Amino acid sequence: MEITDALPAPTTTSVRLGANQYGKAEVRLVRVTRDSDRHEIEDLTVTTQLRGVALADSYTEGDNGKVVATDTQKNTVYAFAKEHGVGTPEEFLLRLGRHFTTAFDWYDGATLSAEQHSWERIAVDGREHDHSFVRAGRGTRTAVVQVDGEDVHVLAGVTDLTVLKSTGSEFHGFPRDGYTTLAETDDRILATSVTARWRYTPEAVAAGIDYDAVYAGVLDRMLATFADLHSLALQQTLFAMGRTAIEAFPEIAEVRFSMPNKHHFLVDLAPFGLENPGEVFFAADRPYGLISGTVVRDGVADAPAAWASVPAFV
């Protein structure tokens, strides 16, 4: 049998384009308002979806004459954040929706959606910090108990403790080679999602620990240190956060951290005739720097059994 015999006979099947829409999904927008030393941050994930019968040709013929590029839609989100501010997600989306459907009158409709990521100011000594924030919810508390023969180890911790400071962070002085493009900076956003686990000393475990109180105290001190330390690198912030926990609580033997460096890139608004002096950022989700480290109280014995099967660093 020849191969051609196996092909179906030609038919008169016809197809048509059904419902469709297109746009940019999950535009990560962070807007810093820095009119005074007390910064405000607004953080949205925005999705634009545009529709119109006139768009059919783009699907059926490859005719892009009426296709406002999804890249343009993304730029519009950032430029509008600069030009008009953000405000409520509803009003921000209304502005975008009106723009797309009036500036390009062939669009019959649009679906604009947003998730708002809520931040609270970090409180330091009862005072709300001007430019350091923690995601509402303050992370998830974790605990591990290891029984190893007669020994009992207790690890406490937190994960997804997402923090951001809109200034008070620099990064420079790093080696440059032929592959280095990163610009040195003396003012950047520093943001991370802290995973920390701390081990209590066996003596403290035996004597009894007010686990709730230490957990709350460790979080308060770590957050205050994140807020107050003028950071030269996330590595430096990590060490200082571990140090403050160990200094404040004699029950703690060591702290292990994993901290993704959640990069925020300044959006280049110059092509749209707009300046961007540290106000509108693209919050990238990957790749991210991953900074891990352990801070250890001098003089305490190592306890490898405490960490068995617990990832040292995530």
Ligand SMILES: O=c1[nH]c(=O)c2[nH]c(=O)[nH]c2[nH]1
């Ligand atoms: O705080 C930082 N530490 C790094 O090691 C690093 N590397 C990088 O590209 N940016 C940063 N930021």
